[in-house]
Amino acid sequence: AQKITQTQPGMFVQEKEAVTLDCTYDTSDPSYGLFWYKQPSSGEMIFLIYQGSYDQQNATEGRYSLNFQKARKSANLVISASQLGDSAMYFCAMRDPASGGYQKVTFGTGTKLQVIP
Amino acid sequence: EAQVTQNPRYLITVTGKKLTVTCSQNMNHEYMSWYRQDPGLGLRQIYYSMNVEVTDKGDVPEGYKVSRKEKRNFPLILESPSPNQTSLYFCASSLSISRQGYGYTFGSGTRLTVV
Numbered sequence: 001a002q003k004i005t006q007t008q009p010g011m012f013v014q015e016k017e018a019v020t021l022d023c024t025y026d027t028s029d030p031s032y033g034l035f036w037y038k039q040p041s042s043g044e045m046i047f048l049i050y051q052g053s054y055d056q057q058n059a060t061e062g063r064y065s066l067n068f069q070k071a072r073k074s075a076n077l078v079i080s081a082s083q084l085g086d087s088a089m090y091f092c093a094m095r096d097p098a099s100g101g102y103q104k105v106t107f108g109t110g111t112k113l114q115v116i117p
Numbered sequence: 118e119a120q121v122t123q124n125p126r127y128l129i130t131v132t133g134k135k136l137t138v139t140c141s142q143n144m145n146h147e148y149m150s151w152y153r154q155d156p157g158l159g160l161r162q163i164y165y166s167m168n169v170e171v172t173d174k175g176d177v178p179e180g181y182k183v184s185r186k187e188k189r190n191f192p193l194i195l196e197s198p199s200p201n202q203t204s205l206y207f208c209a210s211s212l213s214i215s216r217q218g219y220g221y222t223f224g225s226g227t228r229l230t231v232v
Binding site for chain 2 (some may be wrong): 004006035037043044045046047048050091093103104105106107108109110
């Protein structure tokens with residue numbers, strides 16, 4: 001069964017608009033961590049933001065925020081005021097102790113975001 | 118500069134010829150891991166290491182070996198590569214996966230083709 005699900009293979013957003021990238025997860029452990037990474041067309045992987053399962057507030061890092069809805073098991077990435085440089089592949093990932101190894105980190109299949117001028 | 122260095126960046130090899138992809142980090146990170154990236158499948162974890170001499174299997178370990186003799190190095194070994202191991206490989210490190218907030222620093226990737 002998929003531990004991390006990203007249902008949007010591709011999305012478009014107008015420059016300066018906000019966009020939400022969806023991520024749902026599945027775990028039976030109460031202690032887990034959620035991450036978002038960006039992969040531009042150049043191929044490197046860039047860490048964006050982290051949310052711990054016990055964190056009371058949604059994580060924010062500059063224009064990135066994580067809309068964490070624990071009961072719904074969703075951890076959506078919100079990018080405000082999109083820029084052309086935000087065009088990239090975005091991956092959601094989870095550190096899930098219930099997956100058989102406390103240090104295992106599982107990635108979703110990614111969402112390709114394209115920002116339109 | 119803090120970084121994870123992978124070599125080589127590109128490699129074409131033949132089926133069955135043993136190869137090693139090197140990975141080195143200069144940040145004194147405890148945790149290191151290898152992933153492969155294939156279209157439509159995202160990144161899949163091959164092996165990870167929590168510290169020197171401590172390694173464990175990820176989701177797709179078959180056909181791969183790793184070792185962690187020194188904290189900074191975590192080589193990936195393909196003893197008998199096959200065409201289904203053609204992929205983009207990433208090495209990643211983190212100060213600690215178990216502590217809050219530490220994401221991965223990734224290497225630049227190794228594009229491997231097995232013919």
